[in-house]
Amino acid sequence: IFFYPPEARTFAQLGEARKNRVSHRFHAAQALIAALSR
Secondary structure, eight states, rough: EEEHHHHHHHHGGGGGHHHHHHHHHHHHHHHHHHHOOO
Protein backbone atom coordinates (compact mmCIF):
# COMPACT_ATOMS: atom_id res chain seq x y z
CA ILE A 1 0.00 0.00 0.00
CA PHE A 2 1.40 3.38 -1.02
CA PHE A 3 0.13 6.23 1.14
CA TYR A 4 0.18 9.74 -0.32
CA PRO A 5 0.27 12.15 2.67
CA PRO A 6 -0.75 15.37 0.83
CA GLU A 7 -4.07 13.71 -0.04
CA ALA A 8 -4.29 11.61 3.16
CA ARG A 9 -5.18 8.62 0.95
CA THR A 10 -3.57 5.63 -0.65
CA PHE A 11 -2.72 5.69 -4.34
CA ALA A 12 -5.47 3.13 -4.92
CA GLN A 13 -7.97 5.69 -3.63
CA LEU A 14 -6.75 8.45 -5.94
CA GLY A 15 -8.16 8.84 -9.41
CA GLU A 16 -6.00 8.04 -12.43
CA ALA A 17 -5.63 11.69 -13.42
CA ARG A 18 -4.45 12.67 -9.92
CA LYS A 19 -2.02 9.76 -9.77
CA ASN A 20 -0.52 10.77 -13.10
CA ARG A 21 0.07 14.34 -11.92
CA VAL A 22 2.27 13.12 -9.06
CA SER A 23 3.80 9.99 -10.62
CA HIS A 24 7.48 10.19 -11.56
CA ARG A 25 6.95 7.11 -13.73
CA PHE A 26 4.20 8.81 -15.72
CA HIS A 27 6.40 11.86 -16.33
CA ALA A 28 9.35 9.66 -17.34
CA ALA A 29 7.17 7.68 -19.76
CA GLN A 30 5.85 10.89 -21.32
CA ALA A 31 9.41 12.18 -21.77
CA LEU A 32 10.48 8.88 -23.35
CA ILE A 33 7.54 8.92 -25.76
CA ALA A 34 8.36 12.50 -26.76
CA ALA A 35 12.04 11.65 -27.28
CA LEU A 36 11.24 8.59 -29.38
CA SER A 37 8.77 10.56 -31.49
CA ARG A 38 11.48 12.98 -32.67
